[in-house]
Amino acid sequence: MLNPAAARHDPAAAPRLMLTLLAVALLWPGVRLSELDLGVLFDGSNADTMGTFLSAFWPPEHSGEFLGLLWQATLETLAIATAGMTLALAVAIPCALLATRVLSLSALSRGGRPAWWAQALRWPVRGLLIVLRSIPEIVWALLFVRAVGLGPTAGVLAIAITYAGMLGKVYAEIFESVDPLPARALLGAGASRLQAFLYGVLPQATGEMLSYSVYRWECAIRASVVMGFVGAGGLGQQMDLSMRMFAGGEVAAMLLTFLALVLLADLLSRMLRWRFA
């Protein structure tokens, strides 16, 4: 132990060096395959095009008529994101409860490892969550725009489906990351699984769940904007129109609105965390 030669030689040095080299070796083909060439940005004509596009951004459009339109579109975007999140929560929470291992009765007497059949029953739920979130919301939006026509409904449904998958997975992982002993003690005192969840897991998970949900709501706002480009309503549809008309001032005003919305989400998240964590 006190051998000075052993102290000089770090046994983790070689693996760490190997990992670093491996990471670089994996990144290089990534850069090649994605054909990333930053030089293109500073190429003469490209820079000019971008410059003229950006210079049109100032001043942001602020006529009364446009502000009214912007207000309508912002409300629509917020409504799409919120309605989509609510639907997603309604699907995600039951799925997370089914997918998590914390509430396993069979795990109670087995040191936290559920019986094999209980594990097997969790897989269909996990599979469902994977399917829900592996298809991008823009694909769902394109599908629903065909099915239910142009408008916010398509956006709401697309967000609900994709975000249910993401929220369900992350909630299940949050539930598994908290201390399992309180819930296990309650199960051991005869509580049902939902009761053990409410009194043993939820008090520890509230803060993380809230901050992740608000972050996802923020993402939903952005996603609803992107889906607006394919006709799912809201700020995105407005922005698509303005961009086609090269109305830089309007685009700038809308980008400022985004900034305000993200700031709002951030404030909300901080407020909720301060209250519950």
Place this chain on the structure above:
Amino acid sequence: MSTLQTPPAPGLAAQPEPALKLAGVGHTHAGGQIALCGLDLQVAQGERVAIIGPSGAGKTTLLRLLATSLKPDQGDLELLGKRPWTLSAGARQRLRSQIGLIHQAPPLPPRQRVVTAVLAGRLGKWSLAKSLLSLLYPLDRRGAAEALGRLDLADKLYMRCDQLSGGQLQRVGIARMLYQAPELILADEPVSAMDPVLASHTLGVLNREAQRRNATLLASLHAVELALEHFPRIVGVRDGRILFDKPASEIGPDELAALYANEQLQHAPSPPAAATPPLNIPRC
């Protein structure tokens, strides 16, 4: 050894229904280490028993078996007249609501309020709607305050669990069990984080409450003098076996010496004691 524990058994067997009955119960940890083997124990309803023994003797494993949070590998286990591991999951949960386990370090969510933590004791008897409502607005505040009051903690009702000290948390755990009002009370080192005076006082409260409700009480204790002072019957456990089981008044210093003997000797050669699992096997 088994002859030592038989004298009190016939007297107890005359009682109509034992609160718990163990016959040849054994348990092996996942690592292959034998925690308990060939345990025979019978405790009548309303009896109060202290379990003493050196560290690692299997006291906690025994209590966890009795709390049905471990399944015995061998033998028969009967609690409150039922065999928990032959019951359906629902019936076992109902049986568990009759068993209250006091943990050495009560596992309470740190941000939960004391009132909610105490009320959670009775979840096994509450409907889901009632427990959901009580989570939003504590329903039986009077009951929780009364249970806490018995442990002189009534003023901590609305504090958060992470604001309490270790000894206060242990008393909250006891209050939760009192609120649960089980027929069988199991306590795993219930006073280990308290000063001697408070520990003795709290054990007194626990014993009085058990007597008042005619509940059976089994407590594992490290402090032998507390066990002898508060409990009429003492079970000495060592190396996963019952060494003696007799009234507290009949326990002499020799038996205690035998129970805790060798502990210093086992400490000295502890580095090679990594081979304890094979050492334990031939004894069973």
